[in-house]
Amino acid sequence: MIPTALAVALVCGMWNGVLVSWFGLQPIVATLILLGTGRGVAQLITNGQIVTIYYSPYYVIGNGFLLGVPFSLFIVAAVAAVLLLVTRKTALGMLIEAIGINPVASRLAGVRARTFTFAVYAACGLCAGIAGLIVSSNVKSADGNNAGLLFELDAILAVVLGGTSLAGGRFFLLGSILGALIIQTLTTTIYAVGVAPEVTLVVKGLVVLAVSILQSERIKAVLRPSGRRAR
Numbered sequence: 411m412i413p414t415a416l417a418v419a420l421v422c423g424m425w426n427g428v429l430v431s432w433f434g435l436q437p438i439v440a441t442l443i444l445l446g447t448g449r450g451v452a453q454l455i456t457n458g459q460i461v462t463i464y465y466s467p468y469y470v471i472g473n474g475f476l477l478g479v480p481f482s483l484f485i486v487a488a489v490a491a492v493l494l495l496v497t498r499k500t501a502l503g504m505l506i507e508a509i510g511i512n513p514v515a516s517r518l519a520g521v522r523a524r525t526f527t528f529a530v531y532a533a534c535g536l537c538a539g540i541a542g543l544i545v546s547s548n549v550k551s552a553d554g555n556n557a558g559l560l561f562e563l564d565a566i567l568a569v570v571l572g573g574t575s576l577a578g579g580r581f582f583l584l585g586s587i588l589g590a591l592i593i594q595t596l597t598t599t600i601y602a603v604g605v606a607p608e609v610t611l612v613v614k615g616l617v618v619l620a621v622s623i624l625q626s627e628r629i630k631a632v633l634r635p636s637g638r639r640a641r
Contacts, residue, residue: 423535
């Protein structure tokens with residue numbers, strides 16, 4: 411079951427990669443299409459019902475412990491370590507950033523931009539599948555209605571807080587992990603003080619808006635020291 415779920419996630423990532431790298435769709439459009447249709451297909455398969463899963467190895471993913479530490483943290487650490495090794499200890503990270511900054515210039519420089527873009531989307535799909543297994547295992551069921559609902563906002567907010575440019579190019583994996591921890595701390599704090607859950611969405615949306623504005627070139631030009639602007 412677990413390998414099948416990861417294989418489906420990989421195929422979904424490859425599908426997004428094809429739409430973006432070969433058909434030229436805007437990334438936000440391609441991913442939102444799959445977000446909506448994927449959840450719809452999941453609800454059709456389950457007839458809109460929550461399907462409880464009885465499989466011990468599956469329970470361990472989101473609920474197990476190893477050496478007193480949640481097993482899911484070991485999974486996250488392993489994935490982060492592999493990605494850091496590949497993107498920071500090889501030329502792949504530099505090529506990905508170059509394509510994100512200017513795919514046309516990268517292609518003219520001899521970089522196979524389409525192939526790399528496709529591979530990155532496939533890898534992202536696989537990572538999303540791993541995250542989905544953790545979330546669904548945590549509730550011990552396949553819930554196509556509510557599981558992972560609005561997690562896309564958390565994902566965007568995590569990478570933005572981590573210093574990743576929304577315009578493409580520069581990315582920081584450790585910063586994104588720190589951003590995810592900040593988001594979870596914020597969410598837990600709001601729940602702990604008894605604030606309505608809806609407030610969390612408002613706060614997250616305002617943070618994304620604020621950071622996006624700060625990343626705009628016009629705001630950067632205003633905030634940049636006058637000496638640097640003059641160069």
